[in-house]
Amino acid sequence: MRRIYAIARKEFIHIIRDPRTMIAVLIMPLLQLFLFSYAVSFDVKDLPTALLDQDHTAISRQYVDALKQSNYFTVTHNLTASSEIDGIFDRNQARVVVVIGPGFGDSVAAGRAGAVQVLIDGSEPNSAQLGQAYANGLSRIFGAKVAISQAEASGMDPAQAGGLTAKTRIWYNPEGKSASYLVPGLIVLLLTVMTVQQTANTLVSEKEQGTYEQLVVSPIHRIELMIGKVMPWAVMAALNIITISAIGLLVFRIPFRGSVALFALASFLFVLCVLGLGLLISARSSSTEVANQLAMMISFLPAFMLSGFVFPLASIPPALQGLSYLFPARYMTVVARTIFLKGGGWDVLWPQIAALAVYAVVVITLSALLYRERS
């Protein structure tokens, strides 16, 4: 116990006395949080839009006005022929082209569905997806409005009236605010990167400094050494979870709908997992460079690509989906989003939490076994 405390205390001194570590641990996560949330926002606003109105009726102009007022689209070009569309996309002058076909006004007036073609530049998938959703939503609202006024004028049952063809979409996140789904995922990503990176370095840097041999000649059990080394990082990780969550709630106004206790439990297990991963790297790396590279590979990439943080896991190739089970970020991302946004509890999250618990036990045991006392 005394030896564990001595190691932990020494590690704290290392952290506190090294400005680079302090920045990496306390400032970087916050910086990244703001960067991701603002700069890499997935929110789409003011999509540059080109319009091709082939109908030229009062109703088509009404639709165009609704589009313009929506904030989501900024009409930058008014086209006169469909042959211009390719050029607009090629020169990146617009991401969306809305084509109102001839007869649109007549169809709506006649109580039938008016066809609007929405062409979207798919080269930026996020804007494409969201732009499509906005256009559909817009059509629906507009369609309903048109249909209702038509029905009133002709004394028909509104439900029977025609409208614009529209798809409905269900939002967990009604405003489509990306911070809400970014921040819970970011907690997982930032924590993985910081913890794995730092713990990966702890044992290796002792080896490089030559202090490792002094630890080896001391009567200290490897488990004591590992616990002592990991303790300060567990504290740092907890600090990070709290600050990032607090900023998420207070600055980005994301909701927290679930149980704090459940989130704390899952976070604790998750931190054990990433600490274990770091130790695993540290036990087997020959130098800090190797450790850093391994840490990057094992922490950042999977936590970014294979956690569902950016790409929904269902939409990635099956082989990568299988691979994603090997990294704890996948489970924790689900837990964090479910607790923050949906308020889900133990009944829905137990498989993920169980997975984290098993993962933690396996990875810590493995790193203890792989860590050799003597070379």
Added chain:
Amino acid sequence: MSTASQTGEIALDVRGLRRTFKQVVAVDNVTITVPRGEVFGLVGPDGAGKSTLIRMMATVLAPTGGDALVFGKSVRTESSKVKPRIGYMSQAFSLYRDLTVRENLEFFAELRGVPRKDMASRSAKLLEFSGLTEFAKRQAQFLSGGMKQKLALAATLISEPDLLFLDEPTTGVDPVSRREFWRIISGLHRQGITVFVATPYMDEAERCDEIAFMTQGRIILRDTPAGMKARVPGRVIEVDVSDYRAAMPIARSMPFASSVEVSGEHLRILVTRADDGVEADIRDALEAAGLRVDRIRPVATDLEMAFATLIPTATLPDRTIDDDILAVAE
């Protein structure tokens, strides 16, 4: 020398210790015993395997074969019983650079289970002893080379080990600090602590109770410094000559010269003839070659000369492999 060594207790019993790194044999069947209380010196060229040998005895490196018993406990199977009794100071500075002198001492005291009540008095004593009291609050990285080594020694001593392994503790340290360092070792010796020290310096080897010469992973000679020198057949004549480079081949060609060495600016010739006329013969031969002889006189044999003559040249390493390089390659 001390009472402990006279009781015949064995501090270190090394039996056929061996270590290979892939194809390279770094330590090859080393067998030595060190009586308790002795200062035992290990000398030999770089790459002889000195560090590897010490690291195995200090439980840092696992042996490939053989064993070493420290106060009767095996480093292979009872390392947890060996560790509390030994201190090990590696060649490279191995303390925490960002911790202060006092924090380093306290850390190793805690780690090695020094009783809490003894900690303050022991660290005060060691700081005093190593002359570091006024630097107690300085971070280790801001100490001079000599102070760093003294701190490392102090940290090693905080647990009051019975056997101390020192791997070239004064390499890269200024002469004044070196002398001071050895004054500390003499103090430990008086307290009955057994010291096993590897050193490249012959003047340091001279201060040991016994020395072993290691080359190519083997210990090929072991004796007291006096015994080593006594083994040298003949006497040493020291010559100050105007151009000792030019003088070397001439001296070597003399039939009575069995070994010629350059020491500083002097030429040292080991002669097998016992008569006094040998000095005149050397002078004549050198002057005949057009060299000026400033001084010529018989001197006591030193260890350098002893090793030069006693070690068959065939056993000297044809390649130099640093222990550290081997350690990294493993």
